[in-house]
Amino acid sequence: MTNNPRIVLALDKFKGSLTAVAAANAIRDGIRSVNSFVEIDVVPIADGGDGTVDAAVASGMTGVPIETVGPTGQPVSSSIAVRDGVGVVELANTCGITLLPEGILAPLDAHTIGLGRAISAALDCGCTDIVVGLGGSASNDGGLGALIALGARLLNASGAALAPSARFHCDLAEIDLRGLDPRVRATRFRIATDVDNPLLGGHGAVAVFGAQKGVTAALAGGVEKGLAHVGELLERSTGRSVLSAPGMGAAGGAAAALTSVLGAEVVSGADFVSELLQLPARVASASLVVTGEGSFDEQTLRGKGPATVIAQASAAGAAIAVVAGRITLSESALHSLGVARSWALLDRATEPAVAMRDAARLLREVGAEIGEWLVAQ
Numbered sequence: 513m514t515n516n517p518r519i520v521l522a523l524d525k526f527k528g529s530l531t532a533v534a535a536a537n538a539i540r541d542g543i544r545s546v547n548s549f550v551e552i553d554v555v556p557i558a559d560g561g562d563g564t565v566d567a568a569v570a571s572g573m574t575g576v577p578i579e580t581v582g583p584t585g586q587p588v589s590s591s592i593a594v595r596d597g598v599g600v601v602e603l604a605n606t607c608g609i610t611l612l613p614e615g616i617l618a619p620l621d622a623h624t625i626g627l628g629r630a631i632s633a634a635l636d637c638g639c640t641d642i643v644v645g646l647g648g649s650a651s652n653d654g655g656l657g658a659l660i661a662l663g664a665r666l667l668n669a670s671g672a673a674l675a676p677s678a679r680f681h682c683d684l685a686e687i688d689l690r691g692l693d694p695r696v697r698a699t700r701f702r703i704a705t706d707v708d709n710p711l712l713g714g715h716g717a718v719a720v721f722g723a724q725k726g727v728t729a730a731l732a733g734g735v736e737k738g739l740a741h742v743g744e745l746l747e748r749s750t751g752r753s754v755l756s757a758p759g760m761g762a763a764g765g766a767a768a769a770l771t772s773v774l775g776a777e778v779v780s781g782a783d784f785v786s787e788l789l790q791l792p793a794r795v796a797s798a799s800l801v802v803t804g805e806g807s808f809d810e811q812t813l814r815g816k817g818p819a820t821v822i823a824q825a826s827a828a829g830a831a832i833a834v835v836a837g838r839i840t841l842s843e844s845a846l847h848s849l850g851v852a853r854s855w856a857l858l859d860r861a862t863e864p865a866v867a868m869r870d871a872a873r874l875l876r877e878v879g880a881e882i883g884e885w886l887v888a889q
Contacts, residue, residue: 516549517799517886518551518553518797518799519798519799519886520795520798521539521540521554521555522536522555522557522791522795522803523539523556523803523835524557524558524559524805524806524816525561525562525563526836526837526871527562527805527806529806529837529869529872530875531562531566532556532563534872535875538871538872538875538876538879539802539876539879539882540554542877542879542881542883543879545880545883546884547883547884547886553794553798555570555789557791557803557820557821558782558785558817559647559704559706559780559815559816559817559820560645560646560705560782560784561604561645561706562605562647562648564604564647564704564785565600565601565602565605565645567785568600568785569593572595573595573788574593574594575591575592576591576637577589577590577591578590578630580607580626580629581606581625581626582611582612582613583609583618583624583651584613585623586611588606588607592630592633594634594637594638594639599635600642600643601627601645602630602645603624603644603645603766604647607622607623607625607651607657608647608648608650609650610648612650617650617725618726619652619725619728619731619735620678620679620731620735621678622651622677623651623653623677624653624655624656624658624764624766625660625676626657626661627644627657627658627661627766628661631658631661631662635693635695635696635699639699640700641699641700641702643704644702644703644770645704645781646707646762646766647706647707647763649725649766651678651725652678652717652718652735652738652764653676653764653765654681654711654742654743654765654766655764655765655767655768656769657676657677658766658770659676659687659769659773660676663692664687664692665691666680666684666686666688667685667686667687668680668683678735681737681741682734682738684742684745686749687745687749701770701775701777703762703767703770703778703779704780705762705779706780706781706816707759708758708759708815709759709761709762710755710756710760711740711755711760712739712740712761715761716736716739718735718736719732720761739765740755742765743755743760746768746772746773747772750773752771754768754771754772758778759778762778780815781815782815782816782819782820786820786824791821792828795824795825795828795830798828798830801821801828801830801832801833802834802835802882803825803832803833803835804818804834804835806837806838807840808836808839808841808854809839810841818834822851825850826849832852833851833852833854833882834846834853835854835855836854836857837856837857837867837871838858838864839854839856853882853885857871857874860874
């Protein structure tokens with residue numbers, strides 16, 4: 513390493529503890545406590561879930577505060593990011609699972625109206641290219657809430673309006689798109705996600721993600737049947753296939769509605785954020801790249817942000833370190849990825865709850881060890 517090493521701290525969120533920015537800043541402070549000469553570049557990353565708008569703002573986009581509603585209808589103050597006609601909106605910071613009142617799960621009633629209002633806010637800002645980050649969902653509404661917020665109506669066989677929730681999917685007879693905001697027709701939409709699951713089946717929205725949203729074994733069959741019905745109606749209304757297409761299971765099937773009705777294209781959330789942040793150029797001259805997230809595991813390697821960072825750091829020839837709340841990959845697996853050093857907060861905490869509660873302090877400790885390691889090099 514050079515006498516004046518340059519470090520890139522490209523971390524994702526530590527879910528339930530710290531944002532990507534807060535995690536990176538804690539490590540930065542620890543490094544500087546023992547190594548004041550090092551140059552540090554903080555690059556908060558995301559993959560379409562929590563922190564996607566924050567990453568967009570960190571890239572130079574303008575953050576715009578908005579008022580929307582959470583997954584069960586409560587008022588939520590949130591934000592979007594805009595620049596030169598491009599907007600970035602996020603499900604997680606509008607109607608995501610962390611916004612459920614008192615954390616009480618609502619598998620049959622949670623909805624995505626808040627996301628639709630965020631999209632509308634981006635349209636109001638003059639955006640004609642909107643990237644929708646899908647991750648951290650609380651609902652199984654198939655994205656119907658977002659459509660309602662954009663002017664669609666959900667009708668039963670008698671023509672009465674229905675709420676956009678899994679509770680009423682099987683009563684749905686028509687998705688009326690005649691009142692859809694006309695601006696969406698002239699807008700490019702992209703869905704940024706790290707999920708390639710289909711809408712239905714053993715790898716679908718209910719089977720893989722339902723339990724974390726409160727879908728019990730007793731509810732699963734009904735929710736699956738309802739999403740199948742929604743998918744059929746979306747295909748009938750738009751002529752676009754969603755029942756078997758990969759990625760349509762993202763965010764409780766929200767990807768299916770956005771793809772079929774808005775014509776959205778599914779893209780890698782990690783790749784989109786990487787390009788937005790100009791990550792390849794920022795790691796090109798780095799001596800060390802530090803990445804990580806709350807849990808660094810096999811799922812991380814399937815298109816999540818830290819995996820993208822590792823690939824780009826490896827291509828640039830930088831040393832790589834991983835810092836995470838927990839690391840389930842073996843030392844040999846980490847070595848095969850090119851990781852030179854790794855730190856897990858669980859190794860220095862008595863239990864997971866302590867690691868989450870004291871994450872900032874523990875990350876500063878890790879940062880100090882990274883700083884000392886740099887000096888030793």
